[in-house]
Amino acid sequence: MVHTTLEYQNDPWLKNLESYLKQHHPQFNSTVALVSDLSNASGFFSRDIRLAQNFPVYESFRVEPVNRDAFDKTQMFNVMVHQISNTFLHPQWSGLSKGAYFRPEVRYHYIKLILECLRTQFRSAEDGVIGYYSVYHKRHDPRLAHILDPETIATLTEARELFGTVEIPELDIIRILKSSMLVHLGFEGTEVSTEEMLERLNQRSLESQHILPSYRYALLCLMFSLGEEREGQQAYLQLFSTILRRMDTTHLIAVKDDLHILTDNTWSEHLTLHNDAFRELLKTVILLRRDYVRQWRRQVTGEDKIPDLYNDLLPAKG
Incomplete structure (x- = not known):
């Protein structure tokens, strides 16, 4: 994360920081967020920014902390749609031309989509689920049993953390999507x-x-x-x-x-x-x-x- 003003967001060093990191550290999937005003931020966007806010790569001034709890069940549904779009509209999947809105590899989005299917099953703050690592520790939770088994969850978590070095199992992604969306659509059971x-x-x-x-x-x-x-x-x-x-x-x-x-x-x-x-x-x-x-x-x-x-x-x- 980079805290800066709108004036300095056009600085060549900042504008090229993400490409520099990807070029010199290809083992990491780097994303640079140029932040100037987060007072109106909401949803998982604000929560993820808040988690990273105390550890910026570069900081020229302090910004007001974002409320990391500014998300609810509606936001969970919306972020699921976001991940579905990023996966199936990815150039490598859709056959469309290259776009700046995507990670280079569609498999990375594919992994994130499945992990998001799992993460959003925990809809209460009391569950203590924040990042995908939380899903790993919850992999034996019965709320995930109708979606994936604990061993596959562990493999997918490792595949995201060590992207490109762990083989991803072939999964029925449409079944996973349907199963995970049941709770977001208000169904109480696991068979619809x-x-x-x-x-x-x-x-x-x-x-x-x-x-x-x-x-x-x-x-x-x-x-x-x-x-x-x-x-x-x-x-x-x-x-x-x-x-x-x-x-x-x-x-x-x-x-x-x-x-x-x-x-x-x-x-x-x-x-x-x-x-x-x-x-x-x-x-x-x-x-x-x-x-x-x-x-x-x-x-x-x-x-x-x-x-x-x-x-x-x-x-x-x-």
């Missing part, structure tokens, strides 16, 4: 039918037509469809399109002219995680996320000026 899930997603999406919840519930419909046979997949995709048709289009810029691709629901080919039909659909989904990110960052960071993090993340030509 497709009909029950569709009804719950539809109910939640009706609460607001703003782009933030609309994107989140539509994305879940799209991802959950990948674990279904044709009839079940079509039901999820129909709801995916319905949610986006109901969405308020006021804040749409990037996807405005192409939204019909997502709302017409004319896909004939069965979608799977790795086929061309899914990748083709993602070219438009990522434009929707571009609009979503603008609104989401305003909510999470409190910034009035929203950086366009997707400038170089456009659908690949040809």
